[in-house]
Amino acid sequence: MQPVLILGGSGQAGAGAAAVLRRWHPALPLVIGGRDIDRARRVADGLGAATAAVIDVGRDDLGLPADHASSAVVAALWDDHLHGLRHAQRRGVPYIGISSGLVEIAPEVVAGAQRAGAAPILLASHYCAGTAVLATLHLARDFGRVDTIRIGAVLDALDTGGPAGIADLERLSTATSAGLERRDGVFSWVAGPDAQGEVRTLDGTVLPAQSIPILDVPSLALATGARDVRFDLAVGESAGRRRGGPPSVETRIDIAGADPAGAPLRTTRYLVHPEGQRPLTSLGIALGVERLLGMRGGPVLPGVHTPESLLDPSYAMERLVALGGSVVDAPAG
Known part of the structure; x- marks a missing residue:
């Protein structure tokens, strides 16, 4: 499996979600993306089966090599240019966003609607994801x-x-x-x-x-x-x-x-x-990643999803x- 790319992976929500995923799935490869490579490396080194990458969400390519491959993209920060979402859509892999407020989700919804068959998009900008x-x-x-x-x-x-x-x-x-x-x-x-x-x-x-x-x-x-x-x-x-x-x-x-x-x-x-709140937010993200990757439940169809439409509350x-x-x-x- 290709690695899960976590944008903001050295921040509280991103690092917390990475730690939960590592606890549940020890072999799942992760890429900890952040602006500070030293900080991202510290998080990655503490996880195992993880690498670090410098990420620039202001760039269309996120600052990543053209051949970079991911199994999913997690925006554990505000994806203000939607470059993370577009990165996922171009590669046909799932995307999770957690930082857009109710009055800000319109661009995410429109991006999902315009390319409805490209990839699953999980809108998880709820309280504690x-x-x-x-x-x-x-x-x-x-x-x-x-x-x-x-x-x-x-x-x-x-x-x-x-x-x-x-x-x-x-x-x-x-x-x-x-x-x-x-x-x-x-x-x-x-x-x-x-x-x-x-x-x-x-x-x-x-x-x-x-x-x-x-x-x-x-x-x-x-x-x-x-x-x-x-x-x-x-x-x-x-x-x-x-x-x-x-x-x-x-x-x-x-x-x-x-x-x-x-x-x-x-x-x-x-x-x-x-x-x-960090453990609860980390849990919400990790549950979404697990489900979108098909590690629990069947394949998730492309389109826009919310936590309650995908995840089992029990x-x-x-x-x-x-x-x-x-x-x-x-x-x-």
Whole structure:
């Protein structure tokens, strides 16, 4: 098999995904692409069966030799010129992008539509690369009908994903201050006071939050049929730091609807990881690579895909637990 090319492979998300892939598939060849060759080499040397390459996403050829071959391309950074996507399409290999906001995915969608038969494109610019969506769908399996989904994510202010992650947050915050929610079946922009919210954490702390425009909203709404879906993000001090430890991450998941017999049903659970968002984002990327390469499941057809259209939520949760994460009940009372 040709190597998986990871653009931004020496950053937090890219290096984390590479480490997860190496744990799952020891012989899978990887190319760690980055601007700093020494940093990329350190990551590659620590993995084994990996090489390093200088990458320039501003160049049409990414700065790679004309005969460079890959089995997949992972953009673990903002592929702002879409040269990574075009590189994958020209070679007919799968592509994963994780950094385009909801208001930025149009170029990726158009590029995929214009060459629909070229390669599979996985749009995974969801929270933690789709892990929160998969956890929510795993919980929704107990419902016969889902009416409402409310997600409340807590991201520690010291755990925003390194320089690339910080740049993503700053860029997306300037694109729009409005959030997107599904309200009574209609996808609606919310701004001002309507966009303000709060998240109650596992330890009972209530943090101010903001509705954000994120792919999780349409993914969950269309996958479950829920007429009301909202995603609020709180950035502040996580429970881990409040306990004197490192930043942790938690995502509150509220689902309301009916059980298979039609009786009212609601649940509140928390997706948590004591090491912050990096393991969850790395998991989402690695699951996508594994699936796109046919290492789990059949061949993936060319076209545009999202995490919930390709990945099995139950399997994703098994992998989550193995990486130290968990989905826990809300405290009583």
